[in-house]
Amino acid sequence: MELSDLERQRLEKLQRLRDRGWDPYPPRAERTHTAAQAIAAYEAGGEGLEVTITGRLRSIRVMGKATFAHVEDESGKIQILLRVNLLGEEVYEAFERDFDLGDFVEAKGRLMRTRTGEITVEVTRLRMLAKALSPLPWGKEQQVGDRVVRYSALTDVEERYRQRYADLAVHPEVREIFRIRARTVAAIRQFLDERGFLEVETPILQPIYGGAAARPFVTHHNQLNQDLYLRISDELYLKRLLVGGFERVYEIGRDFRNEGVSFKHNPEFTMLEFYAAYLDYRAVMDLCEEMVSTVARQVLGTTVITYEGHTIDLAPPWRRLTLREAILEASGIDYTQYPTADALFQALRRAGIPAEPGQTWGKLIDKELLSRLVEPNLLQPTILYDYPRDISPLAKAKPDDPTHVERFEAFIGGMEIANAFSELNDPLDQEQRFLEMRQLYKAEDEEAHPMDEDYVRAMMYGMPPNGGFGMGIDRLVMLFTDRSSIREVILFPHLRPRE
RNA sequence: GGGCCGUUAGCUCAGCCAGGUAGAGCAGGGGCCUUUUAAGCCCUUGGCCGCAGGUUCAAAUCCUGCACGGCUCACCA
Numbered sequence: 001m002e003l004s005d006l007e008r009q010r011l012e013k014l015q016r017l018r019d020r021g022w023d024p025y026p027p028r029a030e031r032t033h034t035a036a037q038a039i040a041a042y043e044a045g046g047e048g049l050e051v052t053i054t055g056r057l058r059s060i061r062v063m064g065k066a067t068f069a070h071v072e073d074e075s076g077k078i079q080i081l082l083r084v085n086l087l088g089e090e091v092y093e094a095f096e097r098d099f100d101l102g103d104f105v106e107a108k109g110r111l112m113r114t115r116t117g118e119i120t121v122e123v124t125r126l127r128m129l130a131k132a133l134s135p136l137p138w139g140k141e142q143q144v145g146d147r148v149v150r151y152s153a154l155t156d157v158e159e160r161y162r163q164r165y166a167d168l169a170v171h172p173e174v175r176e177i178f179r180i181r182a183r184t185v186a187a188i189r190q191f192l193d194e195r196g197f198l199e200v201e202t203p204i205l206q207p208i209y210g211g212a213a214a215r216p217f218v219t220h221h222n223q224l225n226q227d228l229y230l231r232i233s234d235e236l237y238l239k240r241l242l243v244g245g246f247e248r249v250y251e252i253g254r255d256f257r258n259e260g261v262s263f264k265h266n267p268e269f270t271m272l273e274f275y276a277a278y279l280d281y282r283a284v285m286d287l288c289e290e291m292v293s294t295v296a297r298q299v300l301g302t303t304v305i306t307y308e309g310h311t312i313d314l315a316p317p318w319r320r321l322t323l324r325e326a327i328l329e330a331s332g333i334d335y336t337q338y339p340t341a342d343a344l345f346q347a348l349r350r351a352g353i354p355a356e357p358g359q360t361w362g363k364l365i366d367k368e369l370l371s372r373l374v375e376p377n378l379l380q381p382t383i384l385y386d387y388p389r390d391i392s393p394l395a396k397a398k399p400d401d402p403t404h405v406e407r408f409e410a411f412i413g414g415m416e417i418a419n420a421f422s423e424l425n426d427p428l429d430q431e432q433r434f435l436e437m438r439q440l441y442k443a444e445d446e447e448a449h450p451m452d453e454d455y456v457r458a459m460m461y462g463m464p465p466n467g468g469f470g471m472g473i474d475r476l477v478m479l480f481t482d483r484s485s486i487r488e489v490i491l492f493p494h495l496r497p498r499e
Numbered sequence: 500g501g502g503c504c505g506u507u508a509g510c511u512c513a514g515c516c517a518g519g520u521a522g523a524g525c526a527g528g529g530g531c532c533u534u535u536u537a538a539g540c541c542c543u544u545g546g547c548c549g550c551a552g553g554u555u556c557a558a559a560u561c562c563u564g565c566a567c568g569g570c571u572c573a574c575c576a
Contacts, residue, residue, distance in 0.1 A: 066533035
């Protein structure tokens with residue numbers, strides 16, 4: 001490993017510590033209080049209480065024979081005061097010469113308050129817990145009023161993602177994103193568990209991919225000599241479980257789509273899917289609104305969030321309108337007036353809306369009208385419902401309109417966050433849909449749903465009518481944390497390897 | 500994949516337009532300082548200027564290609 005000058009200097013300090021008889025990587029620590037607990041203990045009348053705190057050295061101010069420093073652990077920061085007459089010359093000098101910002105240390109001493117009023121540990125015993133050989137790229141911080149201003153901290157986005165550990169170490173607010181993420185997932189679990197849903201785990205390696213329109217990642221099982229796909233969705237397995245007698249199931253897990261990367265797309269992302277027997281898409285709309293608002297209240301303490309400068313209220317009821325109404329509102333085009341792909345394409349052209357030729361009717365509606373014209377403007381929570389049949393091969397047709405299915409999508413902050421339908425449970429109709437997909441898509445189009453005969457077979461045994469729901473967890477966390485890139489809410493986003 | 504922008508010290512950035520010995524702040528090193536908190540004061544080390552070519556007496560700077568990244572468009576229910 002190539003070392004920088006700074007790293008070589010720290011290596012020398014490490015050696016010097018060893019020469020002095022210190023163990024720079026001892027196996028155990030003896031913490032009695034976190035920084036926050038120590039401060040709370042002082043405030044509860046703990047003046048003079050002896051505590052042992054641990055954490056990273058976050059700042060060092062040497063004043064000759066006394067030194068102030070801050071030690072940071074996950075709970076926060078606490079100041080320590082090192083004085084030569086309490087520590088002895090040898091330890092004090094070792095600290096001055098060989099301890100650096102970023103080192104993990106353990107400090108034992110009595111709680112006191114300094115002249116300026118800060119609660120401080122007056123250290124009588126100091127240990128190195130783990131010497132940091134590389135300097136963490138944090139800038140200095142200054143308290144300005146009640147805000148903390150940081151200078152020269154790591155801001156290069158590429159470096160932040162490539163060395164996320166360093167990003168996390170120097171940015172408490174980045175750590176907070178992932179706490180919110182964890183609480184969000186926990187709150188979703190609790191919400192569903194309380195309503196009788198069973199959490200299950202279904203295959204990630206699948207012999208046939210399905211449940212969404214996306215290109216899969218392909219892998220190979222050597223012993224079986226079998227190509228497998230990383231799932232693009234859990235849908236077809238979860239619905240098999242309804243055949244098996246479970247009435248309410250859900251899964252929170254990683255899906256993989258071999259598609260482009262964008263601010264709201266990552267090749268692997270986390271999806272919640274649930275399926276509930278005897279619910280239709282209207283009941284699922286209610287559940288969706290209730291779940292998102294309940295989770296927000298639990299995680300953030302409010303249903304009102306700020307996203308990219310917009311104030312958004314997640315409390316029900318959300319605006320609900322049909323996809324047809326939304327498109328009419330945004331473009332002036334009533335697509336039901338143009339019932340063929342060709343007629344609709346001409347109408348778009350007349351309206352001056354650019355569109356790729358050769359798409360199906362449903363794709364024109366979905367891609368050119370919904371995604372481009374409608375979706376970016378749906379800032380407040382909105383449910384659009386009743387979607388074209390040909391882009392919804394797993395959804396049940398509307399009883400009075402065979403060109404549309406009972407499907408809805410929910411949008412917040414200009415992003416699709418959920419997709420749901422009254423699930424198709426007629427095996428013969430389902431088989432027909434798979435065959436239609438084969439006709440509509442070119443043979444080489446990997447996005448077509450391949451025929452999944454086993455899924456149809458499962459349905460042949462009888463699947464209760466049910467409502468299904470899928471939600472992008474990453475996007476929900478983006479909303480909760482006001483991040484405009486999905487990579488900010490994924491701990492280790494994928495990057496190309498550096499040369 | 501296309502367009503635009505970026506890549507200079509450990510970090511944050513100047514310098515590039517108008518070619519002439521590579522700079523600042525913080526971090527680091529040495530010194531003074533026993534109540535500081537971006538501590539202060541004095542001194543100071545540190546660079547394949549992303550990579551490879553080209554133009555030129557001379558390239559961080561101009562040109563070309565490449566790599567990586569950001570934004571954006573395309574793609575992606």
